[in-house]
Amino acid sequence: MSREYDAFLAALREPVFVGEDPLEVAREKLEAVHGHPVASDTRVDWTELGGVRCAWVETPESDPERVLMLCHGGAFIAAGGDGYLFYAEMLARPCRSRVLLVDYRLAPGHRFPAALDDCANAFRGLLGSGTAARSVAFIGDSCGGGLALASLVRLRDTGDPLPACAVTLGGWLDLEANGESARSPIALDPFASREFVRARGRDYLGESGDPRDPLASPIHADLEGLPPIYLQSGQIDLTRDDAVALAARAGRSGVDVTLEIAPGMIHGYQGLASAGIPESHEALDRVGVFIRRHVPGSGGA
16 A cells, blocks of 8 residues: 555544434535535536536546546535536546536435436436437446446436446445445445445435335346446445445346456545545546547547
């Protein structure tokens, strides 16, 4: 591990996000770690696609012919599009893409499937504006990773075109958090726990909602016919074993799937690129390689 990463973990001796936090406390904590300013050379243009508020985020590296549609994290309840502009910027540079950030409706004011509807409708609106499906990749971090995969399943089932590929960064793939990495973590993860995922899942689904609905927990979904998927998680991340299980399920369904478990990494470590963590930058660089391979863009790479 890098000195920077070790120092970051040493400064976090207690969990930041815990299941016992009331909704408003959890929201305040999440919003406190998001919403960083973007650089002066980053362009942000708000628009509406498919009836959904979205932001175009472009950097000097962005290829106009490559689109990365971001289903953001925030545990379904927080941060929103405005809080995730910095994350879109972080992705735009290594992926050399324009990023379409979907500002989907948040729980519990808008429960499942509102966020999923918004992501699917934003993609439909994007296609309706003239963008080809083959020029688009889906990506999502944390709960947004689950939304990205659920959007693929929804679009496939409704007969819509599918994007070229999809990436999840510590994706919440099981809202019951039943994987061994969640039930028996090998080390403290300050950014997620089984209890936190289950609590925020209830915020999203409601008390009577089904956490095994394939469109809420893609670990239960039929994955046949989906485009190439890249699942990136960390060894300490509670989502690790869910990513392993989904990769196996995808492989059995004939899906081209890439699984990466980064040694020693916690949940959401990719987002620590904003804090200068080398492992985070390296992870996003690998995402960029995957995206550019499947969405060549105007330069062919």
